[in-house]
Amino acid sequence: MARNKFDIDETLDTPFNIKHFRRALVYIKKQKKPMIVAFALSALSAGIALSAPLIMQHVVDVTIPNKDKMPLLGWSLLMLATIVVSVILATIRSRMMTRVGQDIIFDIRMDLFKHLQQLPFQYYDDRPQGKILIRVVNYVNSISDVLSNGIINFILEILNLLFIAIFMFAVDAKLSLVILAGLPVFLCVILMIKTRQRRAWQAVSNKSSNMNAYTQESISGIRVTQIFTREKYNEGTFTRLANSYRETWMRTMYLNFLIPFTVDNLSTIVTTSIYFVGLLALSPGEATFGVILAMSSYAARFWQPILNISNLYNSFVNAVAYLERIFETLDEPVTVGDAPDAKELPPIQGRVTFDDVTFAYEPGRNILEHLSFDIRPGESVALVGPTGAGKTTVVNLISRFYNITGGKLLIDGHDIADVKLKSLRSQMGIMLQDSFIFSGTIMDNIRYGKLDATEEEIVAAAKTVCADDFIREFEKGYMTEVNERGSKLSQGQRQLISFARTLLADPRILILDEATSSIDAQTERLLQRGLNELLKGRTSFIIAHRLSTVKNCDRIMYVADKSIAESGSHDELMAKRGRYYKLHSAQKMEA
Incomplete structure (x- = not known):
């Protein structure tokens, strides 16, 4: 099948729509209380910070001309206090949102893992393991900040814009209109590139998935690679995949950087225009130097939230591509499951x-x-x-x-x-051709078939399948640590441990798929005697x-x-x- 290849881009079965993001809100609602507190702290911090230009305007227009030294010291201390309080509140909020973000990651990842364990063999037959793994790890990591800090910051920046606009118009309405003149240009740029951005990030997720799939496949088959000296050929394949990812990433970054580029230039043009309009176009009575200075400060503050919103927009478009993949996995039907x-x-x-x-x-x-x-x-x-x-x-x-x-x-x-x-x-004992060994001790691997089994039951099962002798030859015996897939064990030893694991469950129906294929003839004869006793009274398929x-x-x-x-x-x-x-x-x- 096309999807079962590392060099084929995945295609989404359904296009993204707002419902995907609404589904993401389910995870956000679980963190509603800490997010509300964090939002309140952010709003308070922003409100305090916005008072700084007003203090500066009063000092320039009133305090300094009047040469009032003591009030100047008081205003300076007040300015310092606004900065300190704002930083403290922002730090508390940042720590809270870090925990919220990790809690959201945990919930999404657990839902994915639970669902993956319920999906039928057919799902795994059709996809490389690497393309499944990247969704549980990388994609979830990529969306966590958008679903936690991103939403709060987006709302906060919108409120910041409203507060700044209020402060601006309270100071000078005409100069405020100069600041707002750049917004139509910014919106046109957003509308022009939004579709291209989403497609670009989808392409990035495809190339990342392909590279991850090939890396996982290469690691799993490293022994075969070295046996057939395929290192150079595999390196060429990986280079091609990595180059494809790099080129796709760079094309995406060009689109991403277009928005900050636009905002930076508009901000500079608007700030320059304030000085031009304030000093040359308006009469001296209409705008004092303190007003112009305050408005230039508000101009920078006004366009900073817009820059932040544009960055959040970029992050959101990126997250959309990953959300599509995550929800596509969660929407995979459990075709082999319990009927209602x-x-x-x-x-x-x-x-x-x-x-x-x-x-x-x-x-x-x-x-x-x-x-x-x-x-x-x-x-x-x-x-x-x-x-x-x-x-x-x-x-x-x-x-x-x-x-x-x-x-x-x-x-x-x-x-x-x-x-x-x-x-x-x-009620079944099943031993498939692939004798999979989990990381842990030999005892843990045998007990996998019956979690409440006693040590005596485990040893008895191992003796029945003739595994006890070689297990005791290890220095730590049954407590010997083995790696994932049992790389420290021979194929025959892995099969015997898997055999013991299967038999420990005491099944009524026993299924053995090539269970003795990697066992030498002498061990097989010994094993057969134990099996003959075990098979009595049980239905078995061999x-x-x-x-x-x-x-x-x-x-x-x-x-x-x-x-x-x-x-x-x-x-x-x-x-x-x-x-x-x-x-x-x-x-x-x-x-």
Whole structure:
């Protein structure tokens, strides 16, 4: 699929609209109280700061001409007090908003993580892990300040503009109109570039996502890269992705800097115009030097909030691109989940029935068609056949990792589409081909299958699968720390630990997908004895390419041609001299 590549830009399924931002307000409302306090502190700080030009005007026009030294000292101390109080209030507000911003990050990130854990395997099949990871980490970080400080600052700057306008017109209405004359030009620039800015930031998020996806893929496959000496080739690919990101970023920055550039120049022109109008156009009686000085100060203060608003606008446009990606993820449907009227699956015996089941990963490309069979409780079933025939798909459907396209799949007569997933999967033990090991101790990894398991139960499970001996050879035994994916362990050791983890859950239905593929023949024989005891009384599905490991199963099903081509015991299938017979004979000759 197109999206499952690091060099393909993601396309949004739905365009951004104001509803996205309204959804973001849900997280903001949770921090309503501290944000109101922070806003009040900001408003108070701004109001105090705005009194400074009035003090300056009075000192220039009255105090200094009258040569009043003591009042001058008093006004100076008052000016200093306004600065100190304003700084103190701004510092308190800044600390409060830092915490608010982090709380908003936490809430959004937790919602994303919870939703990602509920999404079906199909979602992860269609996307590189790096493109998912960047949404949970980078994108959430990028929007936090906009959703906390950004909103308060935007409202505050609007109020600042209103307060400054009031002060300006109170001092001199004509010079105030000169200051306001630059606004139409500024608004025209905003309208001209707003659409281009949004598209530019969408492109930045695409290139960032692509680069992150390739980095994650390269780190995960570093061993393969070094084995095949692909370092130079991979470096070239990464250089191309990094250059694409850099060029896209630079084009976006050109648009971003256009607004501050416009504001700075308008501010300079307006300030110059005040001196021109005040000193040359107006009569001496209309504007004193103190008034002109105060108005030039208000001009700088007036355009500073506009500059701040323009920067906030840039940040908002940037955040919009990330919000789109975040909400796109949150809107991904949980297609494999509990139905509204789903019921708890009672303790099961282990009967599994496929009733005319059809399944396709992609519409129109069926993997299984009209598949029907019935497995008795406690029966051991081997699934064999060519690669890609659908063996793993069969066991994935039993666990309901995917929804079937047609037919019914029943366990003890209960349609698994009508029961709660937790009650279904908690009664299954599943060991997939990928023996994933989490960072932590070996004991933690085994206990992952049963969090309340005692140390004795963990050791017993490890002994059953012949993992106890090699675990005790480590200096710290079961408390040995292992890295993510178990890089300190051999593939066979990782499989045995995963085996112990699966068996510890004491499942009624046991699914083993190539569970012994990386275990040597001697360990496999020891493991088989433990498995034979464990499989008694449990329904089990075993996928194995080595037929010697499954010939003792109660039933062997040969999966081919989108269905079950042959079914029976080892002896029955050998006597039939069909596909299983040919596969078994070929393996025997290779041995």
